[in-house]
Amino acid sequence: MSAAMHVLNGLGRINHLVGRTGIVLGSVLIAIMTSVVIAGVFFRYVLNNSLSWAEDVSLIMMVTTAFLVAPFAYRSGANVAIEILAEMLPKVLMRVTRLIINALVLWLLYRFFLESLVLIERGWAIRVNTVPIPWAYPYMMVPVAFIAMAAVGIELLARDIYGIATQSDDADLPHQAPREPE
Amino acid sequence: MSLAYFWIFFVLLAIGTPVVFALLAAPGLSLVLDGQDGRFFAKLLSQTYSGMYSFPLMAVPFFILAGELMNTGGITRSIVRFSESMIGHVRGGLAQVNILSSILFAGLSGSAVADTSALGKMLIPAMEENGYSRRFAAAITAASSVIGPIIPPSGIMVLYAFVMNVSVAGLFLAGFMPGLLVGLGLMALTGWFARIRNYPVAARRSTWKESSLAFLKTFPALVTPVLLLGGILSGIYTPTEAAAVAAVYALFASVLIRTERWRRFIDNPVHAYLHVGPLTLLLFAGFTDYVGVFLFFSVGLAWIVIAEILWRTVFRERRAAAAAATGAAAPDDPDRGQSWSGAVNATARTLPKILTDTALQSGVILLLVGAAVTFGWMVTVSGLAREAASWIQTVTDNPYFLFFLVNILLFIVGMFLDAGPAILILGPVLGPIMYQIGIDPLHFAIVMCVNVTVGLATPPMGLVLFVAASVSGERVESIVREIWPFLAIEFAVIFLITYFPSVSMTLPALAGFARCPEGATLCHTLTGLIGG
Numbered sequence: 178m179s180a181a182m183h184v185l186n187g188l189g190r191i192n193h194l195v196g197r198t199g200i201v202l203g204s205v206l207i208a209i210m211t212s213v214v215i216a217g218v219f220f221r222y223v224l225n226n227s228l229s230w231a232e233d234v235s236l237i238m239m240v241t242t243a244f245l246v247a248p249f250a251y252r253s254g255a256n257v258a259i260e261i262l263a264e265m266l267p268k269v270l271m272r273v274t275r276l277i278i279n280a281l282v283l284w285l286l287y288r289f290f291l292e293s294l295v296l297i298e299r300g301w302a303i304r305v306n307t308v309p310i311p312w313a314y315p316y317m318m319v320p321v322a323f324i325a326m327a328a329v330g331i332e333l334l335a336r337d338i339y340g341i342a343t344q345s346d347d348a349d350l351p352h353q354a355p356r357e358p359e
Numbered sequence: 360m361s362l363a364y365f366w367i368f369f370v371l372l373a374i375g376t377p378v379v380f381a382l383l384a385a386p387g388l389s390l391v392l393d394g395q396d397g398r399f400f401a402k403l404l405s406q407t408y409s410g411m412y413s414f415p416l417m418a419v420p421f422f423i424l425a426g427e428l429m430n431t432g433g434i435t436r437s438i439v440r441f442s443e444s445m446i447g448h449v450r451g452g453l454a455q456v457n458i459l460s461s462i463l464f465a466g467l468s469g470s471a472v473a474d475t476s477a478l479g480k481m482l483i484p485a486m487e488e489n490g491y492s493r494r495f496a497a498a499i500t501a502a503s504s505v506i507g508p509i510i511p512p513s514g515i516m517v518l519y520a521f522v523m524n525v526s527v528a529g530l531f532l533a534g535f536m537p538g539l540l541v542g543l544g545l546m547a548l549t550g551w552f553a554r555i556r557n558y559p560v561a562a563r564r565s566t567w568k569e570s571s572l573a574f575l576k577t578f579p580a581l582v583t584p585v586l587l588l589g590g591i592l593s594g595i596y597t598p599t600e601a602a603a604v605a606a607v608y609a610l611f612a613s614v615l616i617r618t619e620r621w622r623r624f625i626d627n628p629v630h631a632y633l634h635v636g637p638l639t640l641l642l643f644a645g646f647t648d649y650v651g652v653f654l655f656f657s658v659g660l661a662w663i664v665i666a667e668i669l670w671r672t673v674f675r676e677r678r679a680a681a682a683a684a685t686g687a688a689a690p691d692d693p694d695r696g697q698s699w700s701g702a703v704n705a706t707a708r709t710l711p712k713i714l715t716d717t718a719l720q721s722g723v724i725l726l727l728v729g730a731a732v733t734f735g736w737m738v739t740v741s742g743l744a745r746e747a748a749s750w751i752q753t754v755t756d757n758p759y760f761l762f763f764l765v766n767i768l769l770f771i772v773g774m775f776l777d778a779g780p781a782i783l784i785l786g787p788v789l790g791p792i793m794y795q796i797g798i799d800p801l802h803f804a805i806v807m808c809v810n811v812t813v814g815l816a817t818p819p820m821g822l823v824l825f826v827a828a829s830v831s832g833e834r835v836e837s838i839v840r841e842i843w844p845f846l847a848i849e850f851a852v853i854f855l856i857t858y859f860p861s862v863s864m865t866l867p868a869l870a871g872f873a874r875c876p877e878g879a880t881l882c883h884t885l886t887g888l889i890g891g
């Protein structure tokens with residue numbers, strides 16, 4: 178089992194690194210986005226010369242941030258869920274439920290990944306309103322995020338399979354460990 | 360298109376699927392079952408992307424950023440000190456301070472979780488030391504924190520306004536009175552508890568100078584709502600730009616209040632009031648057409664010079680006394696503040712964490728919004744909203760009773776679901792039904808926002824209950840036992856604004872965002888006066 182644990186930890190480290198990179202890049206985009214919007218107000222109100230590109234650029238940054246942080250949010254359990262019923266289940270059943278959920282998420286990511294490639298393909302023909310680039314460039318973040326999220330989904334699935342096989346919580350992430358009823 | 364996605368969504372939610380994935384997987388599975396995935400699956404992704412691609416929605420990350428900056432910049436501490444100087448001397452003073460701080464904090468951050476965590480960390484241990492039970496301290500912190508998203512600015516209102524296409528500024532104005540009523544109601548109930556449980560008096564009555572100092576320390580933060588609403592209502596900037604301005608201002612304020620120069624400036628209240636009093640009035644005027652921003656800056660600069668001349672001539676004796684007192688102060692006094700560069704460095708050190716926290720929180724909310732827009736699209740094209748509306752109208756056609764039923768539904772949903780997802784999922788379903796029976800969109804918006812916000816503090820899944828439990832170390836069940844009377848006050852306010860629309864609608868009507876409700880004499884008189 179230690180070999181499986183090594184593989185799991187290795188995948189976990191990669192996912193953690195990818196997730197942290199996404200968060201750091203997202204935070205940089207948030208800072209730039211704020212500056213761009215403030216510059217837009219200043220140019221429009223004080224210099225009487227509005228920055229036509231400011232809205233599109235800041236919006237692209239905002240949506241990109243959402244996709245950048247998605248893998249970290251998925252891995253750290255930051256997405257809101259109603260876990261009241263799942264937490265009442267016995268440990269094994271809880272893990273089985275989580276396996277089903279993560280398998281479903283992986284299916285969704287796979288379908289969305291395929292659609293995102295089509296989206297990029299179509300994006301080459303359409304230009305962003307006020308910025309001289311095709312939409313394909315902003316769309317490129319979408320499949321990248323789905324691949325990173327899929328890697329997280331595989332890690333979470335593997336951790337639960339390991340937990341069922343060994344009847345232990347050793348491989349669980351901190352937020353994932355089943356809690357004993359009080 | 361079948362309605363299978365609706366039932367799949369609830370099953371997925373019940374087994375603990377994160378809401379964002381349930382909102383996307385349910386329509387996806389339903390399309391596969393109907394054999395229409397080839398035709399419509401691409402639409403799910405494009406809707407998610409375009410659902411996030413909205414300028415009004417950008418206010419969400421900016422408000423989160425402003426709240427985080429205010430929290431870490433020492434502003435929370437100054438708000439608590441100011442509240443303490445105002446009402447710390449009454450019986451049950453610290454509990455009242457907790458509520459007043461929540462009201463003031465609400466004008467800066469739009470988040471109940473931020474309120475519970477920031478104020479709870481400071482006030483729950485202090486209340487416990489003063490003889491309150493820990494569960495009461497945690498309960499009052501959680502109950503009063505829901506004022507955060509009711510009094511503007513409010514992240515929840517931005518979400519609602521975006522999804523349902525109502526005015527953010529109108530909704531912000533509609534939130535003022537309900538927020539204040541919740542605050543006053545909680546204070547009245549706490550006053551009664553303080554008498555029957557003999558809660559202690561926290562502090563002696565503050566002197567004028569102490570109150571003034573506490574007020575001036577909080578002053579930079581208290582200007583935030585003026586900057587926000589003034590700019591939006593005067594049309595200088597949009598609500599989204601206002602949120603960005605609030606974030607940058609929060610950064611400036613957290614540097615300013617750390618500096619030695621600011622602390623010396625407010626150390627003599629007469630000197631400080633001489634500057635900030637007229638400048639605040641001028642700021643209000645600056646947002647009107649009569650004065651304008653440019654005149655505000657010119658007159659403001661002129662006033663600073665005049666105030667300094669007055670301080671050095673008319674008030675020269677006071678100035679000499681203040682200079683002597685400052686000179687006598689110990690050089691290693693920890694409250695002296697830092698140099699400008701020191702304050703900038705101290706703030707800069709906190710920025711990476713603030714920005715990463717903001718990115719994570721914003722990303723989670725934005726993706727949720729994108730997923731909810733996709734789900735809303737499915738609700739529309741499948742005809743679910745239409746069917747739900749006709750079914751509800753077979754139950755009753757009495758708008759008052761229907762509003763009552765909707766409130767109960769929202770309350771039950773709020774018990775299990777976070778406020779944001781509740782608005783994103785139910786807004787597009789319930790909104791059109793309520794408009795059809797003649798309820799004003801803004802009126803329904805404020806009732807729904809207040810209802811799901813109160814849901815943040817209702818068991819079993821109230822988010823702020825968990826935050827209060829984690830901050831206080833008290834069990835959620837104990838907090839729940841203590842919080843019911845406070846929740847009763849909040850439910851009373853919900854029904855008050857439901858059946859007396861003028862309570863929440865007068866301010867938006869005065870600003871031209873809505874019509875006065877029928878029979879609202881005061882609202883009609885005031886709008887007549889302003890219009891005339």
